[in-house]
Amino acid sequence: MVEGLVNNNIFEMKDFSIYYGHFLAVKKVTLNIGVNKITAIIGPSGCGKSTLLRSLNRMNDLIMNSWVEGHSLFKGVDIYQKDTDVIELRKRVGMVFQKPNPFPNSVYENVAFGPKIRGIRKKSQLDEIVENALVRADLWKEVRDKLNESGMSLSGGQMQRLCIARSLAQEPEVLLFDEPTSALDPISTANIENLLQELRKTVTIVIVTHNMQQAARVSDYTAFMYLGEMIEFGNTDTLFVNPHNKLTEEYITGRFG
């Protein structure tokens, strides 16, 4: 059930399934991610939303025995073809994790990590990229004087924004967020939600969250998953005010999950 289909879809999944060995974790999902929009994926624990998210940048390759069926297209190209350059994919589709995980290096080194991997060596170039990324992540003002301090000396909310800056330094087209604020306090959470609204102007965002209110606050489109299936997908307003599917309604009114 798809409503509000956007013409510009940066990701298109058709009958896409993800297996772990014999276990079918994601069942024949059809989902389109619109360009420069925020798409949220909600659902109870174990419904497969994180698995689905990770398949977008093939991070679930890291899990043994994981394999897929169906099509998952990024800008029209099937990313699960044999000859896909996964490294290149991950540069364009970045990821921010639930628990902030900056490297045990300085703030500068954390953000410069991506560009350095790409082969950029000139200090002036790196400086510019680092500053840009930190500005975009709304962290520059707070850390401009402590670029050489350890990334781990920051507060939880700052560390998460540092991780966002680290991903942004690769100039990705899509940013995937896996429950990015569940380990943070309410104020840091609000900061990051505001940041997402800003980032959406230049980056497509897909966010997995178990907090329905967050999905309602932040996203343009919401997908509801249950037991591996895509139950409903549509405009956030419609889904939260007048969902089409009974199961969706029961979940968002808190009758289960």
Add this chain to the structure above:
Amino acid sequence: MIHGTYNRFGSSEWIRKKKFNLKENFFLSLIRTLGFTGAIILVIILFFVAYNGIQVLSWEFITQPPVEAMTKGGIFPVIVGTVLLTFLCMIVVIPIGVTTAIFLAEYSKPGILLKTIMMSIYTLAGVPSVVFGLFGLTVFVVAFQFGMSLLAGSLTLAVMVLPYIISISEEAIKAVPYSFREASLACGATKWQTIQKVVVPTAMPGILTGSILGTAKVSGETAPIMFTAAAFFTPGVPRSLLEPVMALPYHIYVLATAGTHIEETRPIQYGTALTLIALVLGMNLLGIILRTRQRAKKAW
């Protein structure tokens, strides 16, 4: 007696300490005693050696070679020999050990091959040191024709300490949180880039510390060098890798059993022992201090 507001619980007896708990105190005392025993034994040995050896300790002792059939003089070449053996051994073993550890921790898939490798490493670690000596004799001294030499000795020591270095490096590598690897890969790094730029640098303090501790172990080994490197006497420091060397543990053995003036050289034996203990203790202390500082810094 202060009257609190919670009088409904009756008196405040329930929070006062109960009478003497025999079982509790007995075990506590037992554990304390046994714990101290280890420390006490160490102190006794140190004291014993120090008491007997302190008389010969001096700057000359450390910098002069032995003279007059080793009844007088210093142990300079002996110290040099131990240092060279240890140094060479570590140069060989650390790259091999760390690389193996990287392979085991990052690249190997669980299965028969991995299990076989791990079993081999554990078994190797359990082999008695004298067997390594025999192995070194057969392979390095005879088959490779290095003869009794610094080279043969360090290689034998390397083989002996390899399992330890592998396991300590593997531990350090595995201690790097998975989240760092995830973050690196999600930034578009390849597996090797992740290992090279994130995993190994993060594990390096642990690896270094482990290596220092390994060095301490190696410098005190006698059996492996007995058949492969150690000489009864060399006039000075070795001029090439293929020459035999003197070594601290072996020197003690030699003076105490095979020398011509066993009783006379007793003080020198203790002096040598003291030097060796000082060396080992020093390196262990350095390793522990580094490890403590590193643990305090990395707050993950």
Add this chain to the structure above:
Amino acid sequence: MAIFDEELNALKEKVLKLCCMVEVAIRDSVHSLVERNSELAKEVIKRDHLINALDVKIDEECVKLIALRQPMARDLRFITTAMKITTDLERMGDLAVNIAERAIELNEEPQLKPYVNIPKIAEITQEMVRDSLDAFVRGCSTLPYEVIKRDDEVDDLTVKNFNELVGFMIRDPKIIPIAIKRTYVAKYLERIADHATNIAEMVIYMCKGKMIRHIAPTES
């Protein structure tokens, strides 16, 4: 959440109580006119403050539930519907008071002609009110649509009543004050019917999630 379900039920009960109070007020106000019972009319006027108080309480409860429970979907539509229809119900109560006030005045005067149209309008209006509130309770059905359709009947009867009374006024200008008041009463009933239509439209929104208010019947 069980406690939320209880609160929703409690809210529904309150709305139903308000419904009852308003239905009784309308019925009694019409009776007080037709049976020329001014005492009854005074009762209706007196009880109006209870209707107003309950309306306020329901509104407060709805705002509290929105703040504290963050209702979604069906629950959200139920609460917002409850808020809106109590406004309509309170207005209906005020209109009943207006009818009662005219009744007191008309009862002092001789009866112009038998009350024929007004009871008819009153009957249809009261049926519409009952049906729209039934629809609110029972949920989705065809009932609200029927309520909306009957509004035309009420409008027609009101016009008929007006025309008849105008005829009387032309023939005998002395009775104009009385006749005018009778047109007012018909108007009040017609407004009550409009409010009942509003309620029916809100009930459709609650069920289907589609706003059909202010849309002509042919479009919905």
